Amino acid sequence: MELSKNAKTLLMLLGVVVLVAAVYIIPQQLQALEPQVCTVNGECQHELFANELIRYMPLVLLLGIVIGAASYYFISERQPRTIAFRKEIAYSLLDSDERKVFAKIVESKGKVLQTELSRLEGIGKVKAHRIVERMEKKGIVEKEGFGKTNMIRLTRDLMGLFSP
Numbered sequence: 001m002e003l004s005k006n007a008k009t010l011l012m013l014l015g016v017v018v019l020v021a022a023v024y025i026i027p028q029q030l031q032a033l034e035p036q037v038c039t040v041n042g043e044c045q046h047e048l049f050a051n052e053l054i055r056y057m058p059l060v061l062l063l064g065i066v067i068g069a070a071s072y073y074f075i076s077e078r079q080p081r082t083i084a085f086r087k088e089i090a091y092s093l094l095d096s097d098e099r100k101v102f103a104k105i106v107e108s109k110g111k112v113l114q115t116e117l118s119r120l121e122g123i124g125k126v127k128a129h130r131i132v133e134r135m136e137k138k139g140i141v142e143k144e145g146f147g148k149t150n151m152i153r154l155t156r157d158l159m160g161l162f163s164p
Contacts, residue, residue, distance in 0.1 A: 008074040015067060015074075090158075097123060098140075101131050105141065105152060110159050114143075114150040 030053070035045035087106065091099050100120050105112050118128040132152055135141045140158060143150045153159075 012071060012074045015070060019067060097127065097131050098135060101128070101135065102140065105154055111151055111153040113146065114152055117152065 033049070035049055037045055039045065087103075090102065094102055100123065101117050104117060104120060108116075114128055114132060117123060117132065118125045120128075123131065132141060132143060132150070136143055139155060142153050142155055144153070145151075
Protein backbone atom coordinates (compact mmCIF):
# COMPACT_ATOMS: atom_id res chain seq x y z
CA MET A 1 0.00 0.00 0.00
CA GLU A 2 1.52 3.30 -1.12
CA LEU A 3 0.63 6.36 0.93
CA SER A 4 0.45 9.89 -0.42
CA LYS A 5 2.92 12.51 0.79
CA ASN A 6 0.20 14.22 2.84
CA ALA A 7 -0.76 10.96 4.57
CA LYS A 8 2.91 10.22 5.29
CA THR A 9 3.36 13.71 6.75
CA LEU A 10 0.27 13.38 8.96
CA LEU A 11 1.37 9.96 10.21
CA MET A 12 4.84 11.31 10.90
CA LEU A 13 3.40 14.24 12.87
CA LEU A 14 1.17 11.85 14.80
CA GLY A 15 4.21 9.74 15.66
CA VAL A 16 6.11 12.81 16.87
CA VAL A 17 3.15 13.93 19.01
CA VAL A 18 2.88 10.45 20.55
CA LEU A 19 6.63 10.40 21.22
CA VAL A 20 6.61 13.86 22.84
CA ALA A 21 3.57 12.94 24.92
CA ALA A 22 5.26 9.74 26.02
CA VAL A 23 8.41 11.64 27.03
CA TYR A 24 6.35 13.93 29.29
CA ILE A 25 3.71 11.52 30.59
CA ILE A 26 5.76 8.38 31.30
CA PRO A 27 8.11 10.03 33.86
CA GLN A 28 5.10 11.51 35.70
CA GLN A 29 3.42 8.10 35.83
CA LEU A 30 6.63 6.45 37.02
CA GLN A 31 7.06 9.07 39.73
CA ALA A 32 3.50 8.37 40.92
CA LEU A 33 4.33 4.64 41.09
CA GLU A 34 7.57 5.16 43.00
CA PRO A 35 7.29 3.62 46.48
CA GLN A 36 6.97 6.00 49.45
CA VAL A 37 8.28 3.50 52.00
CA CYS A 38 11.88 2.33 51.80
CA THR A 39 11.58 -1.18 53.24
CA VAL A 40 8.72 -3.63 53.58
CA ASN A 41 9.39 -7.08 55.06
CA GLY A 42 13.15 -6.40 54.88
CA GLU A 43 13.15 -5.65 51.11
CA CYS A 44 14.07 -2.25 49.73
CA GLN A 45 11.09 -1.09 47.70
CA HIS A 46 13.21 1.38 45.71
CA GLU A 47 15.48 -1.45 44.58
CA LEU A 48 12.49 -3.56 43.50
CA PHE A 49 11.10 -0.58 41.59
CA ALA A 50 14.46 -0.03 39.84
CA ASN A 51 14.61 -3.73 38.90
CA GLU A 52 11.13 -3.48 37.36
CA LEU A 53 12.25 -0.49 35.30
CA ILE A 54 15.33 -2.39 34.11
CA ARG A 55 13.13 -5.31 33.09
CA TYR A 56 11.04 -3.04 30.82
CA MET A 57 14.01 -1.25 29.19
CA PRO A 58 14.22 -3.69 26.20
CA LEU A 59 10.58 -2.88 25.44
CA VAL A 60 11.36 0.85 25.51
CA LEU A 61 14.35 0.32 23.22
CA LEU A 62 12.27 -1.77 20.83
CA LEU A 63 9.63 0.95 20.75
CA GLY A 64 12.34 3.50 19.89
CA ILE A 65 13.62 1.30 17.05
CA VAL A 66 10.10 0.85 15.66
CA ILE A 67 9.42 4.59 15.79
CA GLY A 68 12.78 5.28 14.10
CA ALA A 69 12.12 2.74 11.33
CA ALA A 70 8.63 4.14 10.77
CA SER A 71 10.05 7.66 10.59
CA TYR A 72 12.61 6.56 8.03
CA TYR A 73 9.88 4.89 5.97
CA PHE A 74 7.72 7.99 5.96
CA ILE A 75 10.53 10.44 5.24
CA SER A 76 12.43 8.49 2.59
CA GLU A 77 11.50 8.73 -1.06
CA ARG A 78 11.48 5.66 -3.23
CA GLN A 79 13.19 5.92 -6.60
CA PRO A 80 11.43 4.37 -9.54
CA ARG A 81 13.33 1.34 -10.80
CA THR A 82 12.08 1.46 -14.35
CA ILE A 83 14.11 0.70 -17.42
CA ALA A 84 14.01 4.41 -18.34
CA PHE A 85 15.49 5.28 -14.93
CA ARG A 86 18.24 2.69 -15.40
CA LYS A 87 19.03 4.02 -18.88
CA GLU A 88 19.26 7.54 -17.50
CA ILE A 89 21.81 6.43 -14.91
CA ALA A 90 23.80 4.46 -17.48
CA TYR A 91 23.80 7.38 -19.93
CA SER A 92 25.12 9.74 -17.26
CA LEU A 93 28.24 7.56 -16.92
CA LEU A 94 29.06 7.55 -20.64
CA ASP A 95 30.41 10.20 -23.01
CA SER A 96 28.25 11.36 -25.93
CA ASP A 97 29.58 8.86 -28.51
CA GLU A 98 29.31 5.98 -26.03
CA ARG A 99 25.71 7.05 -25.33
CA LYS A 100 24.85 6.78 -29.02
CA VAL A 101 26.38 3.30 -29.22
CA PHE A 102 24.79 2.17 -25.95
CA ALA A 103 21.37 3.46 -27.06
CA LYS A 104 21.67 1.57 -30.36
CA ILE A 105 22.61 -1.65 -28.57
CA VAL A 106 19.73 -1.35 -26.08
CA GLU A 107 17.34 -0.45 -28.91
CA SER A 108 18.47 -3.61 -30.75
CA LYS A 109 17.57 -5.79 -27.73
CA GLY A 110 21.12 -6.08 -26.42
CA LYS A 111 23.06 -7.08 -29.51
CA VAL A 112 24.10 -5.35 -32.70
CA LEU A 113 26.63 -5.75 -35.48
CA GLN A 114 29.62 -3.42 -35.29
CA THR A 115 28.98 -2.37 -38.91
CA GLU A 116 25.59 -0.99 -37.79
CA LEU A 117 27.33 1.05 -35.12
CA SER A 118 29.68 2.55 -37.72
CA ARG A 119 26.62 3.82 -39.62
CA LEU A 120 25.48 5.97 -36.69
CA GLU A 121 25.69 9.72 -37.28
CA GLY A 122 29.18 11.03 -36.50
CA ILE A 123 30.66 7.57 -35.97
CA GLY A 124 32.76 5.85 -38.62
CA LYS A 125 34.43 2.43 -38.69
CA VAL A 126 37.55 3.46 -36.75
CA LYS A 127 35.62 5.48 -34.19
CA ALA A 128 33.11 2.65 -33.69
CA HIS A 129 36.01 0.25 -33.12
CA ARG A 130 37.59 2.56 -30.52
CA ILE A 131 34.29 3.15 -28.72
CA VAL A 132 33.58 -0.58 -28.58
CA GLU A 133 37.10 -1.20 -27.21
CA ARG A 134 36.56 1.43 -24.46
CA MET A 135 33.15 0.02 -23.57
CA GLU A 136 34.57 -3.49 -23.51
CA LYS A 137 37.29 -2.39 -21.06
CA LYS A 138 34.59 -0.81 -18.87
CA GLY A 139 32.68 -4.11 -18.83
CA ILE A 140 29.66 -2.74 -20.66
CA VAL A 141 29.82 -4.84 -23.83
CA GLU A 142 31.28 -8.11 -25.08
CA LYS A 143 32.59 -8.57 -28.59
CA GLU A 144 32.64 -11.77 -30.62
CA GLY A 145 33.58 -12.39 -34.22
CA PHE A 146 30.72 -12.60 -36.69
CA GLY A 147 31.96 -13.08 -40.24
CA LYS A 148 33.89 -9.99 -41.37
CA THR A 149 32.49 -7.90 -38.52
CA ASN A 150 31.83 -8.30 -34.79
CA MET A 151 28.67 -8.94 -32.83
CA ILE A 152 28.51 -6.47 -29.95
CA ARG A 153 26.41 -7.54 -26.95
CA LEU A 154 25.64 -6.02 -23.60
CA THR A 155 27.20 -8.02 -20.77
CA ARG A 156 24.92 -10.45 -18.95
CA ASP A 157 24.64 -8.16 -15.94
CA LEU A 158 23.49 -5.24 -18.06
CA MET A 159 21.13 -7.43 -20.08
CA GLY A 160 19.43 -8.34 -16.81
CA LEU A 161 19.05 -4.66 -15.93
CA PHE A 162 17.73 -3.52 -19.29
CA SER A 163 15.46 -6.37 -20.28
CA PRO A 164 11.79 -5.78 -19.37
